[in-house]
Amino acid sequence: MNSEEAPRSGQAARSADTDERARKRRLAEIFGDVLPEETSDDRPDPGQARGDRWYEENRPPHHG
Known part of the structure; x- marks a missing residue:
């Protein structure tokens, strides 16, 4: 892995995050x-606070 690959992978992650948003x-x-x-669940x-x-x-x- 050379130094040029790391920024590309970070940029790809940011691009994917932007695409998802x-x-x-x-x-x-x-x-x-x-x-x-x-939700209510x-x-x-x-009623559960009262117990039995x-x-x-x-x-x-x-x-x-």
Whole structure:
């Protein structure tokens, strides 16, 4: 590997990064923001913070 190859590979990586950003920008212009960055599955469920306490407090009497 000579000294001329290293800048070319770095330049190629920058070019690929620029191409990828341009591609994403074009897709966003056409389709818009289809998927949110964070979904409800990514966020903690407020009911989970209570743990099993809610189920124990609301258990029907016949489930003893």
